Amino acid sequence: MTATDVAAQPGGAWRTWAVGRRSHVGDVLARAQAAGAPRADLHRALQRIGVMLDGVATAGLPAGRLDPLAEEVLARAAARVSARRWHPHDPTTTVLLDWVPRLAPALGPDPAAALSDLITAVTRLRGTVDAVRWRDLVGAAMAGATEATHLRGAVTVAAWRCGAVQWRSAALGAAADLPESVLGGAARLRPGGAAGSPWDAPVAADADPWDVLARNAQDPWWWPGLTGPWRIGGFRGFGGPWVRIPELLGGDGLRWWVRTESAPNDGAAGTDDIEPAHSQADLPPYRYWEVRADIHGSRAVPRPAPAGGDRPAWAAPSPSGPAGPSSTVTVQAHEHSYYLHVARR
Amino acid sequence: MNEAEAPRSNGARNSTDPASAVEQGRRSDVSAAPTLPTASGEDRRELSVDDLFAPLAPESAGPSRLDEKVRQAYFWIVNHAIISPHYDIEFERPGAAGRSFALGDSAAELRLPSAQSYSSFVLLPLLTFAVRGRCLLLGGPGRGKTASAVLMGILAGYPIREVRRAMQHGHPQLTVTDMFGTPLPKDLISADSLGEVDVAWRTWLGMRVKIVDEYNRIPTRTQSALLTVLADGYVEVYDQIYSTGASAWYLTANDDAGGGTYQVVEALKDRIDVVAHALPFNTRFLDQLVDRAARRLRPEEHVPEGIVFTEAEHDALDAAIRALPMPADVRRRIEFFAAQLEFLERAGVQFEYRTKDTARLAGADVHQIAAQDTGRDRLSDIGTSALNGLSVRSLQSLISYSKAMAFFRGRPEVGIEDVRAVLPFVLHDKISPDLRAGVFDGDEGAPLRTDRISWLRGIFDDACAQYDTLDRDGSDAVGELLDELHAGLDGVDAASVRVRLARIERVLDSWSMARKLYGHLYDDALALKYAHQRYTNYLTWLSSNP
Numbered sequence: 001m002t003a004t005d006v007a008a009q010p011g012g013a014w015r016t017w018a019v020g021r022r023s024h025v026g027d028v029l030a031r032a033q034a035a036g037a038p039r040a041d042l043h044r045a046l047q048r049i050g051v052m053l054d055g056v057a058t059a060g061l062p063a064g065r066l067d068p069l070a071e072e073v074l075a076r077a078a079a080r081v082s083a084r085r086w087h088p089h090d091p092t093t094t095v096l097l098d099w100v101p102r103l104a105p106a107l108g109p110d111p112a113a114a115l116s117d118l119i120t121a122v123t124r125l126r127g128t129v130d131a132v133r134w135r136d137l138v139g140a141a142m143a144g145a146t147e148a149t150h151l152r153g154a155v156t157v158a159a160w161r162c163g164a165v166q167w168r169s170a171a172l173g174a175a176a177d178l179p180e181s182v183l184g185g186a187a188r189l190r191p192g193g194a195a196g197s198p199w200d201a202p203v204a205a206d207a208d209p210w211d212v213l214a215r216n217a218q219d220p221w222w223w224p225g226l227t228g229p230w231r232i233g234g235f236r237g238f239g240g241p242w243v244r245i246p247e248l249l250g251g252d253g254l255r256w257w258v259r260t261e262s263a264p265n266d267g268a269a270g271t272d273d274i275e276p277a278h279s280q281a282d283l284p285p286y287r288y289w290e291v292r293a294d295i296h297g298s299r300a301v302p303r304p305a306p307a308g309g310d311r312p313a314w315a316a317p318s319p320s321g322p323a324g325p326s327s328t329v330t331v332q333a334h335e336h337s338y339y340l341h342v343a344r345r
Numbered sequence: 346m347n348e349a350e351a352p353r354s355n356g357a358r359n360s361t362d363p364a365s366a367v368e369q370g371r372r373s374d375v376s377a378a379p380t381l382p383t384a385s386g387e388d389r390r391e392l393s394v395d396d397l398f399a400p401l402a403p404e405s406a407g408p409s410r411l412d413e414k415v416r417q418a419y420f421w422i423v424n425h426a427i428i429s430p431h432y433d434i435e436f437e438r439p440g441a442a443g444r445s446f447a448l449g450d451s452a453a454e455l456r457l458p459s460a461q462s463y464s465s466f467v468l469l470p471l472l473t474f475a476v477r478g479r480c481l482l483l484g485g486p487g488r489g490k491t492a493s494a495v496l497m498g499i500l501a502g503y504p505i506r507e508v509r510r511a512m513q514h515g516h517p518q519l520t521v522t523d524m525f526g527t528p529l530p531k532d533l534i535s536a537d538s539l540g541e542v543d544v545a546w547r548t549w550l551g552m553r554v555k556i557v558d559e560y561n562r563i564p565t566r567t568q569s570a571l572l573t574v575l576a577d578g579y580v581e582v583y584d585q586i587y588s589t590g591a592s593a594w595y596l597t598a599n600d601d602a603g604g605g606t607y608q609v610v611e612a613l614k615d616r617i618d619v620v621a622h623a624l625p626f627n628t629r630f631l632d633q634l635v636d637r638a639a640r641r642l643r644p645e646e647h648v649p650e651g652i653v654f655t656e657a658e659h660d661a662l663d664a665a666i667r668a669l670p671m672p673a674d675v676r677r678r679i680e681f682f683a684a685q686l687e688f689l690e691r692a693g694v695q696f697e698y699r700t701k702d703t704a705r706l707a708g709a710d711v712h713q714i715a716a717q718d719t720g721r722d723r724l725s726d727i728g729t730s731a732l733n734g735l736s737v738r739s740l741q742s743l744i745s746y747s748k749a750m751a752f753f754r755g756r757p758e759v760g761i762e763d764v765r766a767v768l769p770f771v772l773h774d775k776i777s778p779d780l781r782a783g784v785f786d787g788d789e790g791a792p793l794r795t796d797r798i799s800w801l802r803g804i805f806d807d808a809c810a811q812y813d814t815l816d817r818d819g820s821d822a823v824g825e826l827l828d829e830l831h832a833g834l835d836g837v838d839a840a841s842v843r844v845r846l847a848r849i850e851r852v853l854d855s856w857s858m859a860r861k862l863y864g865h866l867y868d869d870a871l872a873l874k875y876a877h878q879r880y881t882n883y884l885t886w887l888s889s890n891p
Contacts, residue, residue, distance in 0.1 A: 034640070117398045124397060156394045170394045 013057030014050040017070045025074065032078035045077045045086050052097055056104040069104060069111050076115065091123040094131070102139030105146050114148040121155050125164055128299065134162040141178075141185030153178045157186035163297030168220070168254075175213050183209045189224075220254055220294035221329045221342065231339040232256075232291060232298040232331070240338060241289070241300040248333040248340060250315030256291040256331060256340065257315030258300070263287075286310075291340065411662045412755050415475055418500055418652040419753070422467050426496055426644035427489050428633055431624045432462040433798075434766045436754075451788075461754075469621040469770055470497055470595060472749040474554065474654075475662050478742065479575060479594040479616060481560075481774070484623025486599060491558055492645065493623075494595035498554040499648045501593075502655060508556070511549035515562035517607070521570045524563075525550060525580045526587070539584040546587045550580060553592045553659060560596040561609050568610045576616045591663070618742040620773035622798075669748045671759040674818055678761055679743065681817060682808035685727050685864030686776065687734025691717045697871065701733050712779050725811070727804040728864045730784040732777040739775040746771050761809065769801035776801065822852050823869040830876050834883050842884045849877045 018025050032042060053070050061069070073096050080086040086093050095118045100107070107114040122131070137158035142151060153174040160171035175183050184190035189209040207224055215222055221230070234240025244260040251257060262284055284305055291300045306312050332341050423429060435458040437443060443459040466482075466489075473480035474497045482490040491512075498508030513524060522528070526546035536542045549555060557563070563571065574580045579588045596617065598609075636642075654662065691714050692704040704711045711732045718729075735743075743764070750763040778785065778793075778800060785794050793800040812818075826849060834842075853873060856866060 036636075036640075120399070120401055121397050123401055152394055152398055156397055159397070167392055167397060169391045170397065174394050 012054050013063075013066060014053045014070065017053070017066065021071070024071070028074055028078050032082045035082040036084070037078060037082040041081045041084075041086060042078065045081050046074075048097055049073050049077050052101055055101055059101075059104070061104050065105065065109060068109065069100070069107065072111050072115055073100065076119075091126055092119050095119050095122055099135055099138070102135065103142050103151075105144075106142035106148060106151060108146070108148040111148075114151055117148075117152060118155070121159065125159055129159055129162040129164045129297070131162075134158050137161060137186055137188055140188070141182045143185065145182070150178050150182045154182050154186040157183065161187050161296055165292045165294055165297040165299050168292075168294055168296075172213055172217050175210070180209060183213075187213065216295070219328050221344070223295045226295055227344070228295075228329070229341060229343040230295070231341055232293045233258075233300055233339050235338040238338075242338055244287075245335060245338055246289070246333050246340060248331065249311045251291075251331060252314045254292065254294065255314065256293070257311045258289040258291050258333070258340070259286040259310065260289065261286060293340075293342070411658065411665055412752050414652060414654070414658075415471060415662070415753055416755075419463070419468060419471055421649065421652055422471070422493075422496060423464060425647075427464075427467055427493055428626065428630050429464040429466050429489070429624060430627050430630055431464045431466065432458060433465050433624070434463040434468060436460040436462050436762060436766070464624075465770060466493065466621050466623050468753070469619050469746075469767075470494065471500075472746055472753060472767070473497075473595070473619060474500060474593045475752070476618075476666055476745050476749045477553075477591045477593045477659075477663055478618040478745060479596070481617045481620045482595060482597045482623060483620060484599070488623030488626070490597040490623050491556075494554075494556045494558075494597060495645050496648065497593060497595060498552070498556060499645055500652060500654055501552070501554045501659065502653050503552065503554065505645055507552075508554070511552050512556040512558055513549065515557060515559040517562060517564060519563050519567050521567050522582060524567055525570065525574070525582055528583045542583045542585070544582050544585040544587070546580075550574070550587055550589050553590075553656065555589075555592050555594050557594070557596045559598060560613075561598045561607060563607065565607055565610060568607070568613050572610060572613045572616060575613065614774050615736065615738065617774060619746055619767070619770045621770060666745075666748050666752045669752055669757075669759060671744065671748065675747075675759050675761050675764060677817060677821070677824070678809055678812055679740070679764060680868070681812045681865050682727075682805055683735045683740060684868035685808060686731050688728055688862075688864035688867040689714055690862055690867075691715075696874075699867065701731075705733065712781050715779070715782075725807065726863065727807050730779055730782045730800070730804060732779045735772070735775065739772060742775075743768060743771045765802065765805055765809075768805050769798040772801050773797055823872055826852070826876055827872060830879060834879075837883070839884060839887045842880050842887070846877060846880050846884070849873050849880070 029042060033039065053066065053073065056069070057063075057066055076092055077086065077096060080090060080092050088094070095115065099118055099122070100115075103114075103118075125131075125134075138151075138154050141154035141158060145151075156167055156174045157171045157178065160167045175187070178186070181190075187209055189207050189212055212224060221228065233242055233246060236243045242260050243263050246258045246260050249257045249259060286305070288303045288305055288310075289300045290303050291298060293299070329342050329344055332343075334341065435456060438459040443457040445457070446455045447453065448455055466484075470480050470482065470493050472478070482493060484490050495505070495508050495512070498511070499505060503511075513519075524547070526544045528542045528544050532542040557571070560568075560571070570580065574589055575594060578590060578592075579586055581587075687700050687702065689701045689704055689711065690699050692701065692709070692711075693699045701711050704714050715729050746767040747759050747764045750767050751759040754763065756763065778797065780794055784790050784800075793803070826845070829845065853870065856870065862870075
C-alpha cells in the first residue's frame, strides 16, 4: 500500500493531507507493511481514520491542528495494524475512532501526549467502567476546550462517575482544579449531555458542582436525584463477582469486608487465568473480598485471609453496624441473595 | 521533491516520533503485557490521577524481575521465531483440571490444560540457558534445532555473526585441535618441553553459550576431549589448560539411536542434562512460513534487546534459580521415586549390593535377575520397567531443572508439578527401559516402547500415587529418626542413644515381619543402618569418655 492508494480514497481534508505529505505517509505505510501489517487491513484502517479525520475537519478543526493530529493518528493506527491489534475492542482503536472526534480541539496543538493519556486510561479501565458513557462525559466536559490542560482531571472525574470507584478519591481531588464547565460535564452535573439510567436523575440547573462533590465526599451515597436503594456485587453468571453467597463481616463506610465459601474458579471475575496459589486439598474454607462502593459503582477485589482473625482492623464491627460509625446507609447481606443491599438509614 | 513531500522527521527519534510509534508491533519489540499475571499486584493505597495515566508497561526488567524477562524471551521465541505450537509441558490449575477428549480408534487422549502450558522444544533450551546446563536437541533435519540453539546465543548478547562463527559443526575429520585450539608453530619448533608450547585457543571456548551441531558426527577421540570440557569446564591441549567457565551447551543430533557417523560415547550422553525433541511441523501454520519467505524474515536477526541477558544478568539468573527452595515433601517424592529404580533384590547377597549396578558391573542380564523375584507386583513396581537407576549427576540435573521450571513459572518454591514437568526430559537418556518388562506389553504398554517421555512421566506418577497411598507425608518413621540424628548429638546421653537404637531396631523388626522389600524400603533400611552406625559409634565414644 502506498500514499497514492491513500490519496485515491474519497474524502476531503484527509485526502488533501495525505497528498500533501505523500512521502511521509508512504514511509509510514512501507514500514508498517515491513513490520507485518497486511495490506488489506491497513487499507480498512486508513479508510476508517480518513472518515474520522474528515469529520473532525468538517467540524471546524483548523488545518494547523489537523496536521499533527492526522500524523499521530496515522502512526498509531499503522502500529496497531502491524501488531494485528486493530479491531473495535482494542483501546487504541476505540480512542482513535470514537474519542478523538469528540475531543479533537481539546487535544491541543501537540496531541501525542493527550492521545497517550487517553489510550492508557482506556486500557487501564477497560471492562470496569461504562466506556460509552465515560467517553460521552469526557466529550461533554471538554466541549469548547482548545487545550488539554484539564483533560486528565476530566477523564478521572468522568471515570469515577461511570463506576470506577477505586478512583473516587483521585476524582474528588482532581475536581477542585477543574473549571465549572469541565467539572459539570465530567460529573454530569449540568442539564443535558448523556442520557440513560442512572443519568436520568434530574439535575437542577443551578446545582453547584463543587457543593455536590463536597457533600458526596462526606456521604458517598448522596447524589442529587438518586435516592436508592442500591445493590452491590451479584452472582458471577449475571456479571457480579461471586459464585457463593457473600457474608458481610464489617466495613468503614466506604469499604466492606466480605467472605464467601471457597469454590474452584472463584477468583475475581476476569481473572480466571490466574493460577491459585493453593492446591485443591489446601483450598481454604473461605475467600475474602474487599468491596469498595459508593453511589456510582462498586468493585470487589479478592484479598488474602487476614492474619489472626477473619477481618482486618478497619473492618472491625461497630455498635452502629457493619457499615461503619459515620455512614448514613446500612449495608446488609441476606442469606438468599448474592448482593449486598444498601439502603439509607 | 518539494518541501511538503520531504520526510518530516530527521535525526534522533524519540518515543513520540511517529516512525518509532509504527515500530510498536514489530518483531523487535517485546510485549508489555505481563506474561504471568497475578492477583497480588492489586495496590491497596489510595489511587491518584497520575496512577490512572501512568505507563502500563514496566520501564525495564530489573534484576528482581528476571523470571519475567525469561518468560518474555520464551513468548517472543514462540510467537516470532520458532513455529512450535505444541504445549506438551502441561500444567493444570489446582482443582480445575482441563477437559480431555478421546480421539480415534486408539482413544488417543487430547488434553486441554487449564493453566499456562509450554512447548518443551522452546522451553528446555531456555531453561538450559538459565541454569547454564547441557541440552541435546533431537530431531530430523530442518526442524529448527540449530536455529533454536543460535537464538540462545543471541539471548546471551552475542552478535549473530559471532554465534555462527563459534558454532562447532560435527564432521568425521574433526580433530581435537580443530575444535579447541592449535599449538603455535614457532613454539612447536623452538620449545624444549610441552609446557612451553603456547596454544591458540578457539574463541568459542570462552563464550557463555556453546553450540555443537551434529555432535554424533564427531569422531570418538574428539568426543572424549569434548567430554572433559562439557563435564568439567576445562580443556587440555599440549599440556596447556583452558578453563571455559560456566556456560550453556547446546548439542544437536538428527538421531538419538546412534544413527550418526559415530556412536556417541555413553559418558558423553550421561553429561547431557536434558533432551528436547523437535516436534513435527503443524501444517496448519504453513501460512506463517509463507509470510516469512515473502518478507525474507530471519527471526534471529531481529531479537529484541529487551530479552537479551547481560553477563551480570545471566549470573544473577543462575544464582536466583539455585536459591529457590525445594520443600521437604517435594524432595521426599523424588527420593521415593529414585529409590525404586536402583533396587534389584536378587543381584547380590550383602544388602548393600542388591542393586542393578551390581548386576550391570558383573555383565549380568538385569531383566533375568529381576524375573527371579516372586510375589512382587511387576506392573506397580516401577523399578522392574527400568534397567538402571539414577546417577548422582542425573539427580543434580533434575533438581536444577525443577528449580528452573519453578522460577520460570514465577513460583516461590519448587512444586511437585515442576519436577513432573521436567523429569522425562532430564531422565530421557539416563534411564534405559527394560522393553521385555510386562509394563510394555499389551495395547496400553506397547506405545510406551517408543514414547519414552510418556513412560517416564507415567512411572513418576505411579511413584507419587504410591507415595500418597502409603501416606509418607503423614507417617515417616525413618524421616523422624534421621531428623533426630541430623539435629546433632551434642549433649545426647547414653540412655537416649540406646532408646534411639532400640527404635531403629523396632522399625526394622516391623519390616522384617510384614513387608515385601521394595526400592523405597531398601533405601530406608540402608539409611537406618547408617543412623544405627552413627549412634553405635557415638555410644562407643561416650563409653570411652565418661
